[in-house]
Amino acid sequence: MQIHSIRLENVRRFTDPVEIKGIGPGLNVLSAHNEHGKSTFFDALHAAFFLDRKSMRADVASLIPHPGGDPEVTISFSTTAGRWKLFKRWSRTASRKEVKLWKDEVLIGQEDQAEALLADILKAPKSGGPAGLLWVRQGLVGLEEKGDEQNVRRDLLSSVTGEVEAMTGGRRMDTIRASVKASISRYLTSTGRPKKDGDLARAQEELQDLDQRHAALQSAVSDLGNDLGERRRLRRELDEIEDPEEKLRRAATLKEAESALADAERAAEKLHGARETEARAKAQVEGAEERLDRLTKAISERDLAEAALRTVKQSAEPAQERLASAETAHSETIKAQKVSEEAAEAARAVLKASTRAELAATSQTRRTEFLKNLSAAEAARTEIEKANADVALGPNERTVGQIAKLAQAVEIARIGVEASAPSITVSYTGEGLVRKDGEPLQEATRIALPDGADLELDGIGHMLVQPGAGSVTDAVAKAETALSEALEAAGYVDRASLDEAGRHRVEAEDRVRDAAANLKAAAPDGIEALQALIAAIPEPSKSDEDLPTVEEAEEAEAKVIQALSDANVELEKTRTEKDLAHREVTRVSAELSAASERHTRATLSLEGSSDPEAEAETLEGELAGIRDDQKKAIEVRVALEADAPDEAALKITRDRAKTAIENARIRLEDIRVRLAELDTRIRATASDAVEEELADVEEKRDQARSTLTSIETEVAVLGKLVDALDAAREEARERYVEPVLTELRPLIDLLWPEAELQIDAETVMPTKLVRRGSEEDFDVLSGGTREQIALLVRLAFAQMLAKDGRPAPVILDDAIVYTDDERIETMFDTLNRQALDFQVIVFSCRQRAFRDLGGIQLSIEPAI
Structure with a gap:
């Protein structure tokens, strides 16, 4: 099968019809940026071939555009039976669902009949056909292990290599294998577990019960020996704790510790009183020092504030005098600057009038020149309009390009005919x-x-x-027919008339460029701007006769402007001087206010003292006496601390003596209770005769173990026999996958020379890649390697189909996404090599990387 074109309407982002045309045999590539619609075409193509028009499953619903509408797909393709066209529309409205199928431009089926004919043509995966095998979606890194695709691979191998039954020993081997399996089933389930109520399960349960009983009896014998030993040890410990001399020693130790602790507590009370006396003395010293420091700082601040206030008052009067002088000078310069401005304005008016008069005197010559340019510009504009009309009559670039491609196709067809004839x-x-x-x-x-x-x-x-x-001369005839139809649609008899019209269009375009250059030369800023210049030229006036010349007016204006400039400079100087004086007065006023506030605060802080200096001397005398009292309190406290016993250590000694007496009492109670328990358990165990029962159980357990070993040996032998039969059948199945391995080997060699791919005959799945003698499981290979192998396997199956006379296209949607730059070149060579035998269609967003892939370059265009 070969696909020729795909047309979409109301499919996802394509609400308007679009199409991919010109899909040829061999390699075809659509390389475009993301969100361009490649995957949309991929999904729509798959849906049209394999999803019923009545379906509204998720992958069909995903084709509906956001604004709504019924997805429509039209596909043109060919098989050995002829050329086909398929139209399919899905809809949530039953009456809108539609499918039509044409063969050689004749409608041969609609609705259910068309679906049945299409399924017969394609043989979809559920019908055992290979089509589902050859679709490779985005991000593929493996092959499906279950479902339709695996069945397709297995069925395809069967159709190429014959039935498996004929290669694996036939029914005779299956009969032997079934008999062995039946023998195993007496002991094991299908999952390999012991069968319930079977001989193996009963033997295992009997041995397990005897093992449990044996372990329990052994534990009971061991516990009896442990209990007798523990009873002897506890009785010795009881005698040691109840010794009279040991009791007297523990009581004497407690009494001695309590007496020492009482002495330490009395000494601690004396030390506490001394520490309180020292703390009071320290607080008195700190209070007196704080009062003296506060009074001394207040006296110093008062003196500094008075000196600062005197200094600021001395600088206030000169600042005021300077400000008054600066304001007077500034007022005078404002008046002088105003007079200069009036004189400058009058000089400007005279210069303007003189300039206008001189311009009017030369107006006739300029008006004549401008009118000549205007005439030339209007003539150029008329020529541009006529030439543009001639350009519009000629063929456009797209039409010329399309007909050139069709003419090239005729030449290619002729070359192909000659090459194959x-x-x-x-x-x-x-x-x-x-x-x-x-x-x-x-x-x-x-x-x-x-x-x-x-x-x-x-x-x-x-x-x-x-x-x-x-x-194959029909190919030339078809190409020539397509060329003739394109020429007729464009309105031309032949290529010569098209070329002649093209030459006229080029000549008209040259005329447009020449006329545009003439228009630019005559009216650089446009015809309207030139007309405005003509209208702006003034007419001469009689009132201009008494005016000075332009040179005299310019000289007079320059003098008054210089005078104005000098006045502005002087005005700026006086303004600056006034601002400086004003800032100085403001600064001095702020300093005076701050100094006054500081002096007021310092005076208020000493308001409660009539003679601050005398009060400070009195505080210094009191502080000396308080410091002597503090020194004596420290000496008393230090002496008491040196003689104080360690009260915490004495408390620990006392508590430890109490604990020893209490622990001895608790331990005596625990030992008596434990001895009572041991006596009871020893009497009960000795009466059960556990040693005799243990010997009997050991004998029965040996017999049960022997029986179980015999059964397990039989099961193992039967299992090995099944493995041997399976190995023989597996060896035959290795030949079953040889055709696909034959196609794969040259492809694998391109990427990994001397490597070998192993395929499981049952699942038709790659299992291992052997490189340089090292086996690597398929599941642990990198994403890029698994991606490459999966693609090569599909190409191998496509090659098998082509050799079997059933070529099917391989369609890839961004399939090579994990492949590095070096290997992608090899994959490109592989795709070009395989595309010699069947059609390959590649969708990719990697424009730069796929630029070197080659093949026919496709594009998504608006549908006509």
């Missing part, structure tokens, strides 16, 4: 010649005969060369 090459050994239409044929030159020929053989006769029923 019958040919002869003459080699003369005698005097006779081979002639065609009376002319001798050249020696050692290939001469194509696409339409056959009647050759004359000198001295022999005639040779009739016929092209046969498989002639």
